Amino acid sequence: MPARFIISLPALVLALCYLLMAPARTSTRKVQSSSELPRQARLIASDSGSEKWARFVTLGRTLPSGTMLLQQDASAATGGSVLAFFQRMSDSSWSTGLHESRYAYDLIESVHVWALCLFFGLAVLFDLRLLGWTMRTIPVSEVARRLLPWTAVGFAIMVISGALLFSAIPLRSFQNIFFRTKMILLMVAGINVWIFHSGVYRRVTSWDMDRIPPKAARVAGAFSLVLWVAIVLSGRMIAYNWFDCDRQPQPAIINFLTSCVPTEAEH
């Protein structure tokens, strides 16, 4: 059951994002930038004639003024409809409000970090039990039965707060290489949970009291540990803008992986 739950996570995230997308479009352009950067908007007046689709996002760069601005026509980009979708989400009053609020974003991020302890901390303890590194005298099934519900609670808080954080900066997050890595790793972690619960854990009664569980369980624990660590690391790195679309030139592979379309001038 938890396995299926975790596998469906990315779909859930996208669904939540969709639900959160307010239909109203604000007339102001806003900037998609890392929260660690100065939240400076450099706005350009758009041509009123092409108002409908020429919704350029102008990204204020941290370079000296006068440097070229990246204009990204989301509707014409590769995978345009998806980018346009997140573009519209960025333009929603919900997203703008959350992004520009004084405390809401920071508070949600604090909740996200707090829930990390509940989810990641207890999941790691379970993995360590599978490796035989802690709680050796406690039956594995007991640890699973009593601790995993708490990791599920932590996970739910992570997903909700994470989706809210995403909704505040949707386009930039969607094009962020670390965000994409994190989502893929989450799916892999979900598959790992599923393999564990449908495989070696079914026979847990035969090794429940082992101080050091059998190899299959140790491997699952080690995989899980490595994956969750990688997920936390990639999550933390989302805040950094090293590979953002507005930092050109980037290697072609990076632009491919982030669906960035640099303008001609930037090539």
Next chain:
Amino acid sequence: MSLLGFFQWCEQSGIGEAIRKSAWLFPLIEAIHLLGLGLIGGAVLVVDLRLLGLGLRRQSVAQLTRDAQPWLVGSLVLMIITGGLLFLSEAIKCYYHGAFWFKMTSLFLAIVFTFTVQRKVTMAEETRVSPLWSKVVALVSVALWSGVGIGGRWIGFS
């Protein structure tokens, strides 16, 4: 040397300088710091949940505390080392940041509380500790450690 002088000395130290100059050292150390936070959270919560009568309640509190102890201490050491490095790179900012002082106060109280009051409760025979007192201790512990974590996160917000 005044307190501010000490902070300035930290900021100007070679290590702080090196971390500031590097593009990836700060993010890397910070990421390890975050992993330590997760681990310390797990080690604290597994004992506190037990004290609250939740989680692994068939095991004795003393046993769980002993099992969690190496991970608590280990991650605490990791946190202090990585946190110290992060501090060296931005000591002056910390000096003027309320969240830093909030975090340090919480950290001091959390460590003292965990290794004195809470230790006494977890190592005592369970029949001799009232359930209410156990719960109060657990809640205070969660509150103090949460203060450390959230205070730390707010150092990053300007």
